Amino acid sequence: MELKLYNTLTRAKEVFQPLEAGKAGIYTCGPTVYAEAHIGNLRSYVFPDILKKTLRRLGYGVTHVINVTDVGHLTSDEDTGEDKIEQAARESKRTAWEIAAEYTEHFFADLERLNIEMPDFTPRAAGEIPKELVERIKSLYPRYASLPGHIPEQIAIIEKLEAGGFIYTIADGVYFDTAKLPDYGKLALLDVEGLREGSRVEMGDKRHKTDFALWKFTPEGARRQMEWDSPWGRGFPGWHVECSAMSMKYLGQTFDIHTGGTDHIPVHHTNEIAQSEAAYGQPFVRYWLHGQYLVLGEDERMGKSEGNMVTLSKLMEEGFDPLAFRYLTLNTHYRQYLNFTFMALESATEALKGLRKSLMDSEVGKPTPEWPEPKIPKSGVCKEFFKELCDDLNTPKALAVLWTTFRNKSISSKVKQELADFADRILSLNLFDYRASGLEFNIFDRTAGALYYSGDTDKEIVLLAQKRIEARNQKDYPTSDKLRDDLKKLGWEMKDTKDGYFLERHLKKP
Ligand code: AMP
Ligand code: ZN
Numbered sequence: 001m002e003l004k005l006y007n008t009l010t011r012a013k014e015v016f017q018p019l020e021a022g023k024a025g026i027y028t029c030g031p032t033v034y035a036e037a038h039i040g041n042l043r044s045y046v047f048p049d050i051l052k053k054t055l056r057r058l059g060y061g062v063t064h065v066i067n068v069t070d071v072g073h074l075t076s077d078e079d080t081g082e083d084k085i086e087q088a089a090r091e092s093k094r095t096a097w098e099i100a101a102e103y104t105e106h107f108f109a110d111l112e113r114l115n116i117e118m119p120d121f122t123p124r125a126a127g128e129i130p131k132e133l134v135e136r137i138k139s140l141y142p143r144y145a146s147l148p149g150h151i152p153e154q155i156a157i158i159e160k161l162e163a164g165g166f167i168y169t170i171a172d173g174v175y176f177d178t179a180k181l182p183d184y185g186k187l188a189l190l191d192v193e194g195l196r197e198g199s200r201v202e203m204g205d206k207r208h209k210t211d212f213a214l215w216k217f218t219p220e221g222a223r224r225q226m227e228w229d230s231p232w233g234r235g236f237p238g239w240h241v242e243c244s245a246m247s248m249k250y251l252g253q254t255f256d257i258h259t260g261g262t263d264h265i266p267v268h269h270t271n272e273i274a275q276s277e278a279a280y281g282q283p284f285v286r287y288w289l290h291g292q293y294l295v296l297g298e299d300e301r302m303g304k305s306e307g308n309m310v311t312l313s314k315l316m317e318e319g320f321d322p323l324a325f326r327y328l329t330l331n332t333h334y335r336q337y338l339n340f341t342f343m344a345l346e347s348a349t350e351a352l353k354g355l356r357k358s359l360m361d362s363e364v365g366k367p368t369p370e371w372p373e374p375k376i377p378k379s380g381v382c383k384e385f386f387k388e389l390c391d392d393l394n395t396p397k398a399l400a401v402l403w404t405t406f407r408n409k410s411i412s413s414k415v416k417q418e419l420a421d422f423a424d425r426i427l428s429l430n431l432f433d434y435r436a437s438g439l440e441f442n443i444f445d446r447t448a449g450a451l452y453y454s455g456d457t458d459k460e461i462v463l464l465a466q467k468r469i470e471a472r473n474q475k476d477y478p479t480s481d482k483l484r485d486d487l488k489k490l491g492w493e494m495k496d497t498k499d500g501y502f503l504e505r506h507l508k509k510p
Contacts, residue, residue: 003390008288024060025251029260030067033103034088038309040294040302044261047334049116053426054389067246068124070100071226073239077267079213096225101141113322115428121250125242127151127228153245154237158214160279170205173216174232188266212271213238240271258285294338324349330395358406364417381405382422
């Protein structure tokens with residue numbers, strides 16, 4: 001089976017051809033860690049997770065990098081304004097390092113809650129943590145403290161660009177001269193000439209409107225919390241050069257796939273391409289994948305700066321299963337807008353519960369622990385399901401295959417089990433975790449005793465159920481019916497199955 005991906009660079013769905021047989025490198029622009037990620041940001045990490053798990057199923061050895069932007073992302077894409085992290089530090093009277101460390105850890109926790117597998121590398125852009133803060137950061141935020149910094153790698157790229165004559169220096173920093181690169185703006189299909197003719201007012205001393213900062217200087221007489229020496233002066237790296245340095249370090253100067261949100265197409269990714277290709281004279285990335293926005297109502301993009309953020313922690317405080325949010329994102333194709341409402345999340349919660357319950361009703365109890373990797377399905381429902389994912393990660397259609405299969409009474413439990421096993425290793429919705437949807441159950445086998453326990457069902461309940469089975473076996477139907485009613489009064493539904501019986505209790509939303 002081939003994997004087709006929509007490549008922003010060519011504006012077409014293309015068959016994925018790896019640079020090196022059997023291997024795939026993916027770089028995903030990471031969060032700017034000055035605040036908690038909102039659920040729009042998090043949407044942009046779900047589809048690379050599906051991509052990675054799909055590639056793996058196809059037999060690829062995947063290397064995935066998500067960076068941490070802990071310095072250099074300014075409040076304006078025009079290379080003006082304050083560094084978002086320094087600004088958050090000033091406003092909260094904390095150190096920039098603590099802010100970055102706290103929200104990095106928060107981001108990792110969000111990934112875990114959403115069953116997004118941790119990437120192989122999570123490099124961060126800033127330099128070493130200052131000596132006086134190291135111990136405190138280590139004890140409070142050990143994961144952040146263990147991440148490597150990348151200032152020398154960024155300086156090395158700027159030096160290469162300097163040698164190639166691509167940079168110039170003005171009062172506030174070192175800039176990339178976009179007029180030196182004939183195909184500048186190819187990703188966004190930018191009307192570069194039109195932009196260059198634009199007003200000079202927004203440009204400051206820059207030579208061209210599209211030129212961008214590679215290194216910004218600390219202003220005369222000022223001190224930043226995060227600043228380093230460089231051959232051009234003391235300061236900090238531009239946001240774009242960070243991603244070029246960290247992606248190429250871990251994946252090579254040309255690599256397979258780069259992902260991010262659509263907002264990055266015209267500036268951030270355009271500039272990553274420009275400086276990387278100018279520095280090394282070869283194509284930077286082969287496939288660019290962009291996830292569309294999560295919005296609130298018509299066109300209102302959720303954004304940290306827009307002040308309309310909903311976070312995963314907030315959803316959890318309100319009693320939602322984080323995986324219901326994952327389900328919600330999977331139910332819309334990653335290249336479509338996702339309009340977030342609480343009603344839609346309620347429906348996703350019910351839908352996920354419905355999927356889990358339909359498995360339970362089909363007596364599909366547990367995932368198969370041993371799973372041969374990789375395994376590409378050759379036929380049947382698994383193939384149908386996988387075919388949708390291989391078509392530019394069409395998760396809504398893949399979910400539809402689950403629904404039609406799990407609900408079809410004429411399809412055997414064995415086939416459903418196979419599909420659930422296969423699908424959940426990619427969709428990661430914990431399909432077998434009935435308790436997460438507030439469903440408690442117990443299935444018994446007449447001969448083998450208890451098969452599955454979802455929880456600690458009261459002994460009293462189990463005894464009543466067993467008594468009822470005995471009565472039924474002895475054809476004492478009045479007693480059997482009475483015991484069934486007794487169980488019902490205690491909140492338990494007892495259903496007979498071909499192998500034994502099945503107890504189900506509906507709990508309140510966890
Ligand atoms: P940031 O933390 O702002 O650097 O953004 C992290 C990721 O979230 C980037 O890939 C952005 O493109 C993406 N992003 C930002 N806002 C949204 C949104 N409303 N919906 C989907 N993705 C978004
Ligand atoms: Zn980036």
